[in-house]
Structures are given as structure tokens and as C-alpha cells.
Amino acid sequence: MLVSGRGSNLRNLLDRDFEVVAVATHKPSCGGAEIARERGVPLGEFPQSKFESRDARDADMADFFSQHGAELLVCAGYDRVHDLHRRFTVINVHPSLLPAFGGGMDAVRQALDHGVKVTGATVHLVTADVDAGPILTQEAVPVLDGDTEATLLERIHQAEYRILPEAIHMLESRLAARP
Numbered sequence: 001m002l003v004s005g006r007g008s009n010l011r012n013l014l015d016r017d018f019e020v021v022a023v024a025t026h027k028p029s030c031g032g033a034e035i036a037r038e039r040g041v042p043l044g045e046f047p048q049s050k051f052e053s054r055d056a057r058d059a060d061m062a063d064f065f066s067q068h069g070a071e072l073l074v075c076a077g078y079d080r081v082h083d084l085h086r087r088f089t090v091i092n093v094h095p096s097l098l099p100a101f102g103g104g105m106d107a108v109r110q111a112l113d114h115g116v117k118v119t120g121a122t123v124h125l126v127t128a129d130v131d132a133g134p135i136l137t138q139e140a141v142p143v144l145d146g147d148t149e150a151t152l153l154e155r156i157h158q159a160e161y162r163i164l165p166e167a168i169h170m171l172e173s174r175l176a177a178r179p
């Protein structure tokens with residue numbers, strides 16, 4: 001799993017007994033890294049300052065996941081573009097109904113600014129195009145009168161905690177079928 005935020009999706013997967021074989025981050029102090037340490041999940045720290053280039057960082061991260069036998073990579077709140085999809089099946093969870101409000105880290109703010117009445121959460125396959133890979137699962141979330149970024153994000157998170165496990169289960173059979 002790749003994290004750089006508070007790590008609540010990581011916690012949710014661990015609480016549901018998903019086998020998270022390793023966690024990588026470029027922010028060793030983020031909440032997700034802390035959860036990995038607390039729960040004894042091998043943690044790889046890949047701050048960009050340790051690497052000469054993005055490619056060098058990505059190659060090291062890919063080796064790290066290979067060494068831990070990862071079969072599927074899950075990005076949840078990982079805020080760096082990377083090319084690990086070239087070596088792994090990678091999925092990402094995004095806090096909007098893509099293709100709306102893709103491509104940035106402020107999807108919830110944008111939903112409020114546009115005054116949409118419905119937003120949601122999406123899990124999609126990661127490709128070279130940011131937030132534009134094939135969609136696996138989505139859940140709509142209503143925007144309520146008086147919502148703030150925090151209240152709306154919390155409601156979206158609850159949807160993420162349902163659809164990310166669902167997407168992983170969907171992929172399990174495909175991954176198992178790979179030679």
C-alpha cells in the first residue's frame with residue numbers, strides 16, 4: 001500500500017483482515033506510516049531527497065514491493081505521481097465521482113465550490129494518466145446543506161471504506177488467474 005496522508009484506509013483494510021504485506025511512503029511522519037509501524041507492517045520510507053530522480057525512487061519502491069511479495073498495490077492518499085503501474089496492478093481511491101474533480105488533491109473543496117448536490121468516491125486502476133484509469137467501483141455521496149470540507153470528507157471516507165475492499169475483492173480473482 002502507498003500512503004502519505006492520515007492512513008484511515010490502511011487502518012480500515014487492516015481492521016478487515018486484508019493481508020497488507022508492505023507499506024511505502026515518501027512522508028515518514030504521516031499518519032499512514034505511523035499506523036504501519038504500530039501494526040507491525042513492513043514500512044518503506046522513500047523521501048524524494050534520498051533519490052536522484054523520480055525514476056530512481058520508483059524503481060526502489062517497486063523492488064521493495066516485489067521483495068515483500070505484493071500482488072496488488074493500493075494507493076490511498078498517496079500524493080505523488082509514480083510509474084509503478086508498469087510493474088504491478090495498481091489501484092487508487094479518489095474522493096469524487098471521477099471523471100469529475102480528478103487530477104488534484106482538492107476534490108472535496110472543488111465539489112463544495114461547484115455546489116454539486118452529489119459527489120462520491122471512486123476506485124480505479126492506475127495508468128499513466130492521473131485519475132483517469134478504468135473505473136472499478138464508485139459510490140455516490142450526498143452533499144448536505146451546511147457541509148464543510150471536513151464533514152463532507154468524513155462522509156466520503158465512509159464510502160471509501162466500503163468500495164476499496166470491494167474493489168480489492170473484485171481484483172482477487174483476476175490476480176489469482178495471472179500466470
Ligand code: GRF
Binds near residue numbers: 010
Ligand atoms: C482519501 O480521501 C482518498 O480518496 C484520497 O486521500 C484520502 C486518503 O485518506 N486520495 P487516508 O489517508 O486513507 O485517511
